[in-house]
Amino acid sequence: MKNSKTIDAKGMHYTPLNKEIRAAVKDGVTEIILNNINGQRFIGNGLRGEDVTIIVNGVPGGDLCMFMSGPTCIVHANAEHAPGNTLDRGKIFIHGTAGDAVAHSMRGGEVYVRDSIGYRGGIHMKEYKDKCPVLVVGEYTRAFLGEYMAGGILIVLGRGKDQPPVDERGVGTGIHGGELYIRGEVPDHLLGIGAEKKPFTEADREKIRPYIEKYCREFGVDEPELYIDEYVHIGPSSARPFAEKYCWE
Amino acid sequence: MCGIISVIDRKKNPMDGTAIREALSIMDERGNGEGAGYAVYGAFPEFADYYAIHVFYDDLIGPKTAVEEELDKVGTVKHDEEIPTFEQPNLKKRHIPWRYFFKPNVTALGTTASEEDILVYLMKKVNTTIPGALIYSTGKNIAIFKAAGWPEDVADFYRIQDYEGYIWLSHNRYPTNTAGWWGGAHPFNLLDWSVVHNGEITSYGTNKRYLESFGYVCTMHTDTEVVAYLTDLLQRQHKLPEELAFKALTPPFWDEIDIMPEKEREFNTALRMTYSPAMMNGPFAIVVASSEGIAGITDRIKLRPLVAAEKGDRLYLSSEEAAIRVMEPAPDRIWMPRAGEPVIGRVY
Numbered sequence: 001m002k003n004s005k006t007i008d009a010k011g012m013h014y015t016p017l018n019k020e021i022r023a024a025v026k027d028g029v030t031e032i033i034l035n036n037i038n039g040q041r042f043i044g045n046g047l048r049g050e051d052v053t054i055i056v057n058g059v060p061g062g063d064l065c066m067f068m069s070g071p072t073c074i075v076h077a078n079a080e081h082a083p084g085n086t087l088d089r090g091k092i093f094i095h096g097t098a099g100d101a102v103a104h105s106m107r108g109g110e111v112y113v114r115d116s117i118g119y120r121g122g123i124h125m126k127e128y129k130d131k132c133p134v135l136v137v138g139e140y141t142r143a144f145l146g147e148y149m150a151g152g153i154l155i156v157l158g159r160g161k162d163q164p165p166v167d168e169r170g171v172g173t174g175i176h177g178g179e180l181y182i183r184g185e186v187p188d189h190l191l192g193i194g195a196e197k198k199p200f201t202e203a204d205r206e207k208i209r210p211y212i213e214k215y216c217r218e219f220g221v222d223e224p225e226l227y228i229d230e231y232v233h234i235g236p237s238s239a240r241p242f243a244e245k246y247c248w249e
Numbered sequence: 250m251c252g253i254i255s256v257i258d259r260k261k262n263p264m265d266g267t268a269i270r271e272a273l274s275i276m277d278e279r280g281n282g283e284g285a286g287y288a289v290y291g292a293f294p295e296f297a298d299y300y301a302i303h304v305f306y307d308d309l310i311g312p313k314t315a316v317e318e319e320l321d322k323v324g325t326v327k328h329d330e331e332i333p334t335f336e337q338p339n340l341k342k343r344h345i346p347w348r349y350f351f352k353p354n355v356t357a358l359g360t361t362a363s364e365e366d367i368l369v370y371l372m373k374k375v376n377t378t379i380p381g382a383l384i385y386s387t388g389k390n391i392a393i394f395k396a397a398g399w400p401e402d403v404a405d406f407y408r409i410q411d412y413e414g415y416i417w418l419s420h421n422r423y424p425t426n427t428a429g430w431w432g433g434a435h436p437f438n439l440l441d442w443s444v445v446h447n448g449e450i451t452s453y454g455t456n457k458r459y460l461e462s463f464g465y466v467c468t469m470h471t472d473t474e475v476v477a478y479l480t481d482l483l484q485r486q487h488k489l490p491e492e493l494a495f496k497a498l499t500p501p502f503w504d505e506i507d508i509m510p511e512k513e514r515e516f517n518t519a520l521r522m523t524y525s526p527a528m529m530n531g532p533f534a535i536v537v538a539s540s541e542g543i544a545g546i547t548d549r550i551k552l553r554p555l556v557a558a559e560k561g562d563r564l565y566l567s568s569e570e571a572a573i574r575v576m577e578p579a580p581d582r583i584w585m586p587r588a589g590e591p592v593i594g595r596v597y
Contacts, residue, residue: 039275039571059571061278078583080569081554099570099585100554118585119551143550143588168587169502189508 005029010036014061018045025049025071033057037077044068062099065092068109074218081118084111087133093218100142106133106152110211113137114219116160120144125178127151136215143168146234147192151177155208157215157226158184171195172234174241180234181208183226191234194241200233251435251447252276252400252421254567255536256576257543257594262562263291264417266409272575273400273419276568279447282339283429284422285403286395288436288443289414290540293390299327299350300368303386303393303438304375305431306345312381313347319374323367324353332394337406340398344383344431348392365440365485369464372439376468383431383468386438390540393443395434403434415596418538420445427470437469439477440485441539446473447568448553451531459526473535479527480537491544491593497524499549499589536566542595551588558583564594 005024009017017040024032030051034043037058044054044065052071056064064083065073070090075083078096085101087109094111100118103111108131116139123144125133133152139160146154149172158165165184172180173192180195181204191197205227212226254272258264266287273285293301302320306312320326332346353367362370372384386393392414394407400421404410420435426449427433436443450456450472457467457475463486465478476498483494497520501509506517521528532552536545545566547555558565558573558580565573570583586592 038574039569041278059574061569061571078570080571097585099556100551118554119588142585169505189504 002031003029004031006033006035008036009034009040014040014042025052042066044073047071103135107131108133110134112215112218115139117141120147122149122154123147125149125152134211136211141166144170144173146172146175146180148174149178154180155211156182175236176239176241177236181231183229183231186232194237195234196237198233198235200231204233250279250423252279252568253445253447253536254572255418255543256563256565258415258563259594259597260562261415261596263413263415265413266404268576269417269419270401270404270409272572273421275575276421276572277399279568280421280423282399283397283424284434285398285400286420286434286436287409288391288393288418289412290391290416290538291414292392292412296350297390299352300387300389301391302349302351302384304347305383305385306347307381309345312379315379316375316382319371320349320351323357324351326351334406335408337402340396340402340406368440373466377466385432388438388441393436393438396431397429397434416538416543418443418445418536432469433471435473437474437477439481442477442480443538444473444477444535446476446533446535448533449531450475450529450533452529455526476535495546495591496520497527498529499546500528542593544591544593546591547588549589555586557586557592566592
């Protein structure tokens with residue numbers, strides 16, 4: 001049975017709010033419902049815990065779930081800048097849009113955004129051994145998608161009506177690890193330095209399938225084409241795109 | 250890092266300062282208590298035809314006498330008063346804010362000077378030659394309230410809830426490159442223009458030299474004032490339409506111009522070359538207001554946030570969605586404008 005706690009966060013500063021969340025997790029609460037959230041930053045930062053779900057009703061402030069390791073966070077609103085910043089483990093589902101630098105430096109876990117995101121989505125995502133972060137965006141993204149990416153998987157489903165999945169510059173600028181999968185067209189001139197298109201294989205399709213399934217399940221989407229359509233696969237052209245910039249070599 | 254929020258009621262319905270105080274205050278994290286301010290358009294209906302000159306005085310003896318002598322030389326003061334302030338525990342009153350409702354005498358500086366030219370002349374004269382006095386606003390029917398303090402303290406210091414207008418601009422400052430002081434708090438005003446700004450104008454040196462060649466003088470020790478002067482130069486003096494003026498400040502990249510169709514390419518090339526020293530670089534999000542409306546824009550690679558929302562006749566521009574929702578919990582539409590593309594809300 002769920003052990004649930006509701007917090008009315010109206011007018012509350014993020015410090016006492018986070019203290020209450022931590023205390024609840026310590027007491028064995030497994031579902032924390034935050035009502036009347038509006039602009040509180042750093043919600044769930046550094047939070048650890050297995051089988052813990054945080055439900056955010058309202059617009060959370062920047063750096064949602066930064067450094068979080070384990071819990072699941074579900075936002076029933078838009079999110080501001082950098083949700084999932086340096087996320088270590090766990091999941092974030094955003095039922096709306098998110099701002100700039102989504103999943104900034106994420107090192108593990110999964111971030112799902114139902115609609116669109118802003119600039120520099122997935123900037124500097126990284127992976128190590130069994131830790132491989134995943135960012136899934138439902139609609140479209142802005143410039144510098146996957147900038148300086150060092151690892152992980154970034155999927156753009158391109159569900160935006162009359163909106164291409166990305167139509168701005170610098171896709172994968174400085175990428176030296178990880179993969180982008182974008183459903184729809186990505187003109188070559190939008191690729192940044194160090195990024196190149198690669199074949200989209202059956203193995204790639206199998207790799208992204210579970211994450212598309214989770215997206216569809218959470219947001220109640222039934223669109224078989226998401227599994228069938230071609231994706232543009234973008235990865236690093238080398239592990240050191242700026243090697244020639246360093247004069248001591 | 251700074252926080253901005255502004256609102257226009259396009260039907261010119263008046264709004265008091267209560268809601269914007271609350272909205273700006275939830276972004277306190279974006280400032281450090283060393284500067285906050287508000288601008289309101291439509292604040293002085295009884296003196297709507299007079300320029301509302303706002304002055305910070307260090308004392309009311311020498312500087313005030315000297316300023317009033319200058320005012321009398323080039324026009325007439327209809328009414329003047331100390332701007333009412335109310336002591337706040339966390340705000341030190343370092344200057345005495347005063348306002349004059351002023352009518353310039355167009356023959357005072359010779360036959361070619363307009364009323365606006367006289368105001369620009371006055372601001373330059375006072376701010377560069379009279380120590381202890383700083384003109385920080387010169388617009389008609391526009392009130393500016395700013396000081397070194399937190400958003401809620403500055404609002405309470407001036408009791409902005411007692412003022413009404415159809416445009417509000419507000420700003421919460423986190424000074425980085427220059428010290429926090431009353432004159433350096435936003436909004437910055439020149440004539441009909443007011444500006445709030447989050448970020449840095451790293452092209453400040455180039456922009457400043459360009460503006461100086463047209464007679465503007467930068468006296469506020471901060472990069473934001475060039476935005477007010479560039480807007481005045483491009484829109485009032487050069488008469489560029491608003492969209493074009495913004496395009497000159499944040500033009501497309503050369504590699505984007507290269508792949509445009511011929512006509513568009515030629516036009517954008519000409520615009521970039523003509524206004525090369527007016528181009529603004531660096532991370533910024535700004536909102537510019539005039540009596541005709543508000544416009545928000547970010548730098549071309551979106552290094553600072555800007556969110557827009559609409560509800561009926563009202564358009565909101567802010568650093569954060571949450572701040573907009575303090576003023577309007579259920580907007581009809583809420584979106585993040587593209588980098589370098591202005592969002593404009595004009596009065597009907």
